[in-house]
Amino acid sequence: MKVSRLFIVLTLTSVFISCDEKKEEQPITPQIQPKKKLIKKVAKSWDSLNKNNVEAFFTEYEKKNKETKVIIKTDYGNIKLRLYNDTPIHRANFIFLTKIKYFDKTVFYRVAKNFVIQGGNSDEYDAMKHRYKYGNYLMKPEFRANRKHKYGALAAAREWKNNPDKLSSPFEFYIVQNRKGAHHLNNEHTVFGEVISGWETIDKISKLETDVKEWPLVDVNMKVEILD
Secondary structure, eight states: OOOOHHHHHHHTTOOOOOOOOOEEOOOOOOTTSOOOOOEEOOOOTTSSOOTTSHHHHHHHHHHHOOOOEEEEEETTEEEEEEEOTTSHHHHHHHHHHHHTTOGGGOEEEEEETTTEEEEEEOSSHHHHHHHHHHTSOOBOOOOOTTOOOOTTEEEEOOOOTTOTTOOBOSSOEEEEOOTTOOGGGTTTSOEEEEEEEOHHHHHHHHTSOBOTTSOBSSOEEOEEEEOO
């Protein structure tokens, strides 16, 4: 059964898991010695991703995870992408989700011919579990004057209603399939990468038959891997 647009919205506003502070107990000492105080362990802001530490987490994460090239594998062929270094939070987020294999549990769930193909969602429990684990966090936009919605642009999906700050979904992305681009979306969605090969795969997916909600009648499963 396909996920409704309402369900997707709900999943983006679900509960989050906070990073609780833990106390580290010292060994019990003989009574003849002074008792040692409990030492309070202070967690660094980037230790565990949740909706309250997104920028701190990915700022630290991107320092140690410099990859910029990934490949999306589908039954219709492969799509190679280059991620931009000047959108560091979005780049690091995509690399993070790739490494924890989140995308491998998702599909291209929207095909709008002559516009975009959109992926990163699923009606599978495993995909929803990852969202709940990290608190359905959102990301601040990283608009850049030189990053436009050209043909093959990779951009982050987002909610348009009740989202004045234009916060990005970390989980859902789209690729511009229109040869002329989709420039009406410039400075509305963050463009954080581009296609470097696999144009024929994009075209094949764009021609698939869909239901009234633009979800392909046959699921387009994906597997995303790091290249470099």
